[in-house]
Structure formats: structure tokens, C-alpha cells
Amino acid sequence: MSKILLGKENHLFLKNDSCKELEIHCNNLNLVKDLELKHLSFSKYMLVIFPDKSCYYKKYLPDEYECKYRPAFNIYLKKLGNRIIDGLECLKDIDLAYYKTDTHINLKGNYIIYKSFINRINSYYGLKLNVKKLKIKVLNDVELSKLNKGIGDLTWPNNKGDIVIPKITDNYFYSDDLLPFYIDYKIDGIYCNILDYKLNDCTNDLLGKSVLWNIISKYILYKNNIESDNNFKVIIFYDSFLLQVLTLYMELVKEVYRIKSTYNNNLIELIKPDFVFQFCVERFLY
DSSP: OOOEEEOGGGOEEEOSOTTOHHHHHHHOOOOOSOTTOTTOOOSSEEEEEEOOHHHHTGGGSOTTOOOOOOHHHHHHHHHHGGGEEEHHHHTTTOSSOBOSSSSSBOHHHHHHHHHHHHHHHHHHHTOOOOOOOOOEEEEEEEOGGGGTSSOOGGGSHHHHTTOOOSOOOEEEEEETTSOOOTTTOBOOSSSOEEEOTTOOBOGGGGTTOBOOHHHHTTSEEEEEOTTOSSOOEEEEEOOGGGGGGHHHHTTSSSEEEEEOSSOOHHHHHHHOOSEEEEEEEGGGOO
């Protein structure tokens, strides 16, 4: 069975997913169980929301779909106020911030949200973190799945099923200023350490392995920036929307723990960070 919805001008959307993205935005389905969000107990916490593709590219949805609701986002906004960054607002005047043939944001859109994040935490918490400058380039009309970057997922055979996609080329945004990491980086014990969820260092056991999904999903990426001009320790909880820009956030402060997980109070208690930042695509707000 196909997991994709063919929209206008060959824009592809995710359907039949467990997160029920289209039902949320078109039928006002609210999946948030704890309406008071009591688990978000850490005071120095900031949440960055990547809008669902059906929100950002809603004009390309088939006519029978009208994206107009954001129930979960509104609940989180009421709880967090200025501690939430709405990616949809950041991108409202930007074209081509998401891929046509993939569920994810591209580097162009990711970089805009990154700059908004740095500006917000600097302002809200009185920090003085620098924005890393990137020169972003683009390859036009390429098949993303052939780049071996883990993208183009809506054209993968296991997702598209028997749907015939008239055109599967897309625009790929990249930067030579960004260290390739996801899929490209082979663990060497130099750039960062790989920890298990009890903070045991597993780097030596994984030397030479590529940082693929099985590594990302099972381990913590830890970076100690020895030459940092501050002594802050942060946890960054994230999902797949940050895979292509992992290194963009790895040098934020002195110590960075990158955890491919939802907000987790047990890990916060174990690591004892100064700040907790979470990056989450909107359909994962439960």
C-alpha cells in the first residue's frame, strides 16, 4: 500500500502514517494526551517546531484536503509561550524550504530556523552564541534518492507503492561549509564521542562505522568543545529533521549531548545540563 499522497505540481505528501498528519491539520485531530504537559519540567527549556509539510506546502495539497488546524501546536504554545519557536512563522515568506519528494525540510529551510533559534536563545537567556555562516548551494533537478544522503524518502519503493509519480526530480541544497555527518561520517573518536544511554563511552567499539540510522537511534552523540569560550552543557533532543545538519549544532557550547529522542526527564537528571533544547516536527507532538 502506498504511503504517499500525490499533490499538485508533483509535490508528495505523507499519508497513512501513524502520526495522522493530514487528519490533525484537516480534521482538527488532537493526539496530545497530557493537556497540561506536566512532563516539561525543566525550566531552561526551548522547543523548536518544524511545521509538517502539509502545513508549509498546503497550497499544493489536492483540493479535497484543507489544512487549517494545529491543535497540538496550540497546546504547546499555551504552555511554553516565548519558549517555543514556530518554524512555520520563520518560513512563512520563504519559498522552497522543504523538498518536493521527501518528508523533510531542506538545508535552506533548516538554516533559516537555525538562525531564528540562535537569535531567540541569545535574547531569551542572555547568551552570546554566534551564528555559523553557511554559503548554501543548490543542485537543480536531481533524484534525491540517488545522492545516497538518506533523502528522497517519498520516492522509495517501500513508500510509494504502486503510485506513479510523473516527475521525481527535486532541488538539493547543500553547503561546503558544513561537515558531512549523517551517513558520511565514519566514527574516529576525534570529532565526537558515541555514548550509550547510561553515558558509557562506546566510541572505541564503533570505530570505523558510519553514522547511520542504527547508530543515531541507539546512541548519544557527545561533543566536548574544549576551546569554547563558555562552560555551558546542553542536551539537544531531536528527530530526523535535524539529521542533515547535526554538526551545525554540535559546537554551540562547551558540552553538547545530541539525543535522537523525545523529551526525557531521566536523561536530564543523569546529565544535569544548563539548557535543554528540543527540535521536533509538528506531527510528533503528542
